[in-house]
Every structure is written in C-alpha cells, then in structure tokens.
Amino acid sequence: MTEKAGSKAFEDVPKAVSRRNFIKGVITSGVAVSSASYLFRASSLLQGQQSTAGVGERLITLNVNGQQRRVDVMRQETLAWTLRYKLGLTGTKLGCDRAECGSCTVLIDDIPYYSCSVLTHTVRGRKVVTIEGLAAADGTLHPVQQGVIDEQGFQCAFCMPGFIMTTVGYLKTNSNPTRQELAQGISGNLCRCQDYDKILTALMRGAENMRRSNLG
Amino acid sequence: MAVIRDVMPAFELFQPSSVADAQKLLEQHGPDAWVLAGGLDSFDWLKDRIRKPKAVVDLSGIEELRSVRTTGDGIEIGAMTTLTEVVNHPIIKQKYGLLAQAAELVASPQIRNQGTLGGNVSQDTRCWYYRGGWPCYRAGGNICYADTPEGRNREHAILHADRCVAVNPSDSAPALIALDARFVLRTPKGERVVDAEDYFIGPEIDITRLHILQPGDLLTAIRIPSTWAGAQFYFEKIRDRNVWDFPLMNVASAMVTSGDSIERIRIAVNGAAARPLRLKAVEDAVRGKPRNTATGEMAGKLAVQGAVPLQFNAYKIPLMRNLVKRAISGVEEATWAS
Numbered sequence: 001m002t003e004k005a006g007s008k009a010f011e012d013v014p015k016a017v018s019r020r021n022f023i024k025g026v027i028t029s030g031v032a033v034s035s036a037s038y039l040f041r042a043s044s045l046l047q048g049q050q051s052t053a054g055v056g057e058r059l060i061t062l063n064v065n066g067q068q069r070r071v072d073v074m075r076q077e078t079l080a081w082t083l084r085y086k087l088g089l090t091g092t093k094l095g096c097d098r099a100e101c102g103s104c105t106v107l108i109d110d111i112p113y114y115s116c117s118v119l120t121h122t123v124r125g126r127k128v129v130t131i132e133g134l135a136a137a138d139g140t141l142h143p144v145q146q147g148v149i150d151e152q153g154f155q156c157a158f159c160m161p162g163f164i165m166t167t168v169g170y171l172k173t174n175s176n177p178t179r180q181e182l183a184q185g186i187s188g189n190l191c192r193c194q195d196y197d198k199i200l201t202a203l204m205r206g207a208e209n210m211r212r213s214n215l216g
Numbered sequence: 217m218a219v220i221r222d223v224m225p226a227f228e229l230f231q232p233s234s235v236a237d238a239q240k241l242l243e244q245h246g247p248d249a250w251v252l253a254g255g256l257d258s259f260d261w262l263k264d265r266i267r268k269p270k271a272v273v274d275l276s277g278i279e280e281l282r283s284v285r286t287t288g289d290g291i292e293i294g295a296m297t298t299l300t301e302v303v304n305h306p307i308i309k310q311k312y313g314l315l316a317q318a319a320e321l322v323a324s325p326q327i328r329n330q331g332t333l334g335g336n337v338s339q340d341t342r343c344w345y346y347r348g349g350w351p352c353y354r355a356g357g358n359i360c361y362a363d364t365p366e367g368r369n370r371e372h373a374i375l376h377a378d379r380c381v382a383v384n385p386s387d388s389a390p391a392l393i394a395l396d397a398r399f400v401l402r403t404p405k406g407e408r409v410v411d412a413e414d415y416f417i418g419p420e421i422d423i424t425r426l427h428i429l430q431p432g433d434l435l436t437a438i439r440i441p442s443t444w445a446g447a448q449f450y451f452e453k454i455r456d457r458n459v460w461d462f463p464l465m466n467v468a469s470a471m472v473t474s475g476d477s478i479e480r481i482r483i484a485v486n487g488a489a490a491r492p493l494r495l496k497a498v499e500d501a502v503r504g505k506p507r508n509t510a511t512g513e514m515a516g517k518l519a520v521q522g523a524v525p526l527q528f529n530a531y532k533i534p535l536m537r538n539l540v541k542r543a544i545s546g547v548e549e550a551t552w553a554s
Contacts, residue, residue: 075229075272076262097263099256100460105326111300114326117259119252121229122276166326187459188324 060124064089065133073120080104080115083130091131091161095190102189105162105169106130112169112188131161134168143213144168144206153202155193163189167203171210179204224262230273235280235402235436238273242432243404245271251434252276253296253335256327261340266349281334281436284308290441292400295334295434299388300325302333312440314449314468318391321453324460334435336388337399337415338427341490342462343372343382353379353423362526369526371464374533376489378419381526384426387453389416389492390468390484395444400437401429409439413484416491426490444470444482450543454487454535463487465532467539476506483543485519488536495519495540502544512545 057072064087071086080097083089083106092115095103099117106115107129134142141149144167154160163186170177170185177185183200191199227250232238242249250269252258253276261267275281281296284305291307299319302308309316322328322336340347341354343362351357362369363381372381389412397412415427415435429435447470455461465487472480481499486492498515505511516537523533 074223074226076224076227078223078259081223098260099327102324102326111329112326113330117255117330119229119255119274121231122274170325185325188326 058121060121062087062120062123062128063126064128065130075119075121077120078116079106079108079113079118079120079123079128082120083115083128089130089132093158093161095159095162100190101159101162102166103159103162105165105189107165107169110169110172112166114188129165129168131165134164142168143209144171144203147204147206147209148202150209151198151202151205153195153199153205154191155195159189159191163191163199163203164206167206171207175207175211175214177204177207182207224259225265225268227262227269228271230271231277232273232275233277233279235278235434238275238278238434239402239404239432241271241273242434245273247431249273249431253338254298254327254331256323256331257335257339260347264347264349266347275434287439290439290443290445292437292439293333295436295438296332297334299328299331299333299336302388303328311442311445312395314395314444314451314470315388315391315440317449317451318387318453318466318468321451321466322387327460333388333438337386337392337438338429338435339385341382341426342385343380344368346382353419354382356424365527367527370528371462371487372526372529373489374520374523374525374529374536375493376418376420376491377524378423380419380423380490382490383487384416384489384491385462386486386492387463387466390466390486391451392438392440393484393492393494394449394468394470394482395440396470396482398439398441399435400439401433402436403430403433412438413492413494418490444472447472447480450546452539452542454539465535465539467536467543469543471507471544473507476508478502478505478507478511478544481544483540485536485539488523488532497521498540498544507545509541509545512541515544516541 057074059070059072062069062071069087071082073082080092080094083092092106093103094116095101097116099114104114104116105112108123109126134145144164166186166189174181179200182203230241232241248270250272252272252274275296278296281294283294284297285292299322302319303316345361346352346354350361353360360380361367362372369381373383393412398409399412399415401408417428450469453463453466455463463486465485467485469481469483471478481502483498484492484494498519501518502511502515519540520533520537525533
C-alpha cells in the first residue's frame with residue numbers, strides 16, 4: 001500500500017476538530033493542569049510550522065499507556081515531542097534530542113527506544129508505554145519504581161524515567177540479571193550527576209521486587 | 217553540535233509496505249527523496265538542517281525486509297533486521313558469530329533495538345566538519361577542513377585518503393567482508409548482487425558517498441554463504457567510551473586452521489579509510505604460515521604499509537598493526553604477567 005492509498009483513511013476524518021480545540025479538549029478532560037504551559041508553548045511554536053505549504057498534521061490514533069489517544073501529528077514529529085507537548089506526558093524527558101543520553105526512553109511493544117529519534121507516525125498500531133503508564137490503576141507503583149524509592153537511587157532524577165523504562169524493558173528479556181548484566185542493559189542511559197552506583201543498586205532492587213511480585 | 221530544540225523542518229512522509237512501492241516512490245521523487253531505515257543517522261542530518269529532503273521514504277513497514285532466512289547455502293538477512301535481532305538470532309550466533317559480536321558492539325542497547333543492519337553498513341561518515349555542514353570536498357566543496365595542520369583529525373583516515381580524509385564508521389561492515397557476504401541491491405534496472413567489499417567505495421571513485429547506492433537504489437538483503445560458518449572468528453573494536461562511540465578502529469577476521477598452520481583466512485579493518493578495507497595482501501602472506509606471534513607481527517607490519525598519518529592520528533598506525541596481529545595470532549599470550 002502506498003502512502004497515497006494510506007492517506008485516504010485520514011482524509012475521511014472530519015477537519016472540524018482543530019488542533020487547538022483538540023488540545024483544549026485533552027486538557028479539560030483530565031490531563032494534569034501543570035502540563036498546560038508545555039502544551040501551549042508547543043502549540044504556539046507549531047503555528048509557524050503549519051504555514052508550510054502542503055504539510056499539515058494528521059489525526060491519528062496512538063496506543064499510549066493502554067489508552068487509545070487521538071492526536072494531530074506532523075509527519076516530521078518525533079514521539080518524544082508528541083508525548084510531551086501534545087499528550088501532556090511530560091514524564092518522558094528530552095535531554096539531548098540526539099539519541100545520545102537515554103532520557104527519552106520509552107517502551108514500544110515492550111522494547112526500549114529513544115523516543116526523540118522515532119517518528120510518531122511509525123508507531124501507529126504499536127503499544128507505547130511511558131513512565132506514566134507503569135503504576136497500577138490503584139496507584140501502586142511498579143516494582144522497579146518502588147526499588148528506586150526504597151534505595152533513593154537518584155540525585156536530581158532528570159534521567160530517572162529513562163533509566164526506569166530501559167530497566168523495565170531489559171528485565172523482560174532477562175528477569176534475573178547480575179549487576180554486570182544490568183549495567184550493560186542500561187548502558188544506553190546517561191546520568192549527569194554521575195550517580196551510577198546508587199542507580200544500579202536501586203534498579204537491582206527493582207528487579208528483585210519484580211521477581212518477588214511475580215512469585216507472589 | 218548545536219542542539220535545536222524544536223521539530224525538524226517539514227517533509228512529506230511515505231510509509232510503503234512493499235519494496236516495489238518504495239522503489240516507485242524513490243523513482244518519483246528522485247534526488248528529493250531520503251531513505252529512512254532505523255533513522256539514527258538520518259535524524260542527525262535532518263535535525264541539524266544540513267540535509268533537507270522533501271520526501272522521506274520510511275522502510276519500517278516493509279515486512280519482507282525484516283527477517284533472517286536460511287537459504288540453500290547460508291543465510292539471508294533482510295536489510296531492515298535490527299542489530300538486536302542480529303545479535304540474538306540463534307543461527308547467526310552459532311555459525312556466524314563474528315557478525316553477532318560486531319553488531320553487539322554498536323552504539324547502545326536502544327540504538328541496537330532500532331538501528332538496522334542495512335543502515336549500519338550504509339550510514340554516512342561521522343567527520344564532524346562534514347556533519348556540521350562545512351562545505352568540504354565530500355559536501356561538494358573544494359577543501360578538506362580535517363586535513364590541515366590544526367584540523368581535528370584524531371578519528372580520520374591513515375590509508376587511501378584522496379582529498380577527503382573521512383572514515384567509514386560501521387562495525388558490521390568488516391565482519392560482513394570477513395564472512396564473504398553478498399549485498400543484494402534493488403535498482404531501477406533490476407536486482408544486483410555485489411560482494412561486501414565492493415559495496416563500499418573510497419573518495420577516488422565518488423567523494424560524496426561511502427557506498428555504491430545511487431538515488432533510487434535500495435539495499436534489500438545481505439547474504440552470508442556457509443563458507444566460513446563455524447570458523448575461528450576474531451572481532452575487536454577500539455573506541456573512547458564503551459557505549460555509543462563509533463570505532464576509532466576495528467578488526468574482523470575469519471580463519472580456518474589445520475594443525476598449526478593457517479589454511480584459509482579473510483580479514484578486514486574499518487576506521488582506517490573511507491571504506492572498510494579487506495587486507496588481501498595480509499591474507500595471501502599468512503596463508504600456510506603457522507598461527508603464531510611471528511606471523512601476527514609480520515601481518516601487522518604488512519597491513520600498515522603505505523599508511524600516512526595526519527597531525528593527530530599517528531596512533532592509528534601502531535593500533536592497526538596490533539589489531540591485525542591480534543586478529544591473526546590471538547590474544548592468549550597477552551594475559552598479564554605479574
């Protein structure tokens with residue numbers, strides 16, 4: 001199927017839903033108010049982009065943290081951008097925006113990716129999980145998150161969501177890693193506080209919590 | 217590198233689901249088209265506004281490009297197979313471990329989850345003058361900024377430089393050359409199969425590209441024959457940090473010995489020139505020789521013949537000499553004696 005054929009499906013979507021109204025809708029429908037400033041900042045930047053002839057946004061459906069989210073996405077937009085500035089999921093951090101730091105790591109179909117370097121349009125039909133999607137519905141933290149709290153693993157913690165998402169993804173391939181193996185597994189994440197030893201201890205505790213919760 | 221914190225400039229995005237459709241799109245858009253595989257090389261160009269393609273053709277939806285198949289003689293790896301898939305594939309691990317070793321040393325876990333084998337061998341050079349948008353020879357200009365007395369050229373070429381001194385940054389390329397792989401290309405004129413070493417070209421052939429792909433061509437698969445299955449392999453990559461970094465230099469060899477002597481061998485290095493170099497003279501010189509330190513040393517000396525250092529990369533000559541030596545005689549003897 002070529003793009004031309006594929007785009008038909010999106011042309012059928014009523015244009016009545018403007019991006020701004022859509023974003024307002026998202027905000028009023030329960031996204032944390034604190035993220036509103038991010039959303040509007042992004043929205044004003046994007047106004048400039050929209051004037052580019054022939055390139056608009058397209059309304060697509062993304063599966064994020066188990067929810068179907070409708071969102072207008074530009075062709076050239078990265079997943080990190082969509083998550084943070086369109087969906088209000090600011091737990092995903094943008095550090096370098098160049099696939100060199102790991103702060104933006106999210107899971108796509110259970111595999112860790114740098115979301116700064118993935119085009120949002122390429123994850124249609126795939127399952128995206130961000131740090132916001134780890135805790136249970138009743139607020140119980142994910143065992144890896146709990147491990148980080150138990151060990152106070154981070155200093156400033158800007159890099160923490162990325163480290164946790166990478167760890168959760170890695171543990172799906174190796175649930176009982178040695179310290180050395182887990183260090184390899186999370187080697188694609190940087191911490192500017194240089195707190196690696198404590199981070200590793202915390203994430204090892206998280207792995208242990210996870211094995212325990214799976215047993216129980 | 218300046219980091220621009222907004223979205224990339226606009227482009228039209230095409231997501232074909234078959235190679236035929238992708239080819240049609242490339243044909244339609246000609247030089248305005250950009251082929252997107254994993255994207256780790258592409259997005260740097262696009263985010264930095266150095267390249268501004270109008271049409272991006274994303275290959276990630278093409279299933280036929282993403283698999284490892286066993287063939288009559290060996291295996292065929294789809295170009296869009298990720299490096300993580302290459303590393304974890306049981307047959308590659310068991311029979312062609314050299315490629316698995318090389319792929320596992322690429323960049324970081326997340327990049328290996330996304331980066332593809334086809335992209336790894338087709339990525340552009342990392343010379344920062346060129347990547348930074350300086351109008352150098354490779355960018356169509358008339359000067360090399362790296363090859364000047366003050367140029368930052370610690371990472372650059374020691375062999376076969378011709379105006380441009382950039383190097384090829386791929387780790388999987390020398391492993392594929394050592395395994396005698398064939399690259400399968402889909403061109404507007406039909407399918408074309410080339411030897412791994414002939415996929416790569418130096419500046420003397422085309423100073424603007426590292427490989428033979430022309431606009432409209434696609435690398436669709438890489439075939440590894442069973443010739444070297446289960447041979448003795450050696451791969452070593454030297455880099456500044458153990459994660460992310462491209463090789464300062466790497467070496468890959470496949471060897472079959474009988475008794476003490478080297479019966480068959482293929483060896484390649486990357487990071488020394490604009491293309492990964494198969495060291496044919498070394499192969500010829502060591503064939504039939506005993507596999508020992510003396511042979512390794514002879515091979516290392518032979519490998520660096522003709523090397524010309526730049527201001528800051530003379531270290532690459534002993535580095536290459538030693539890597540070739542280790543690839544041939546092994547590193548057993550290098551254990552620390554206290």
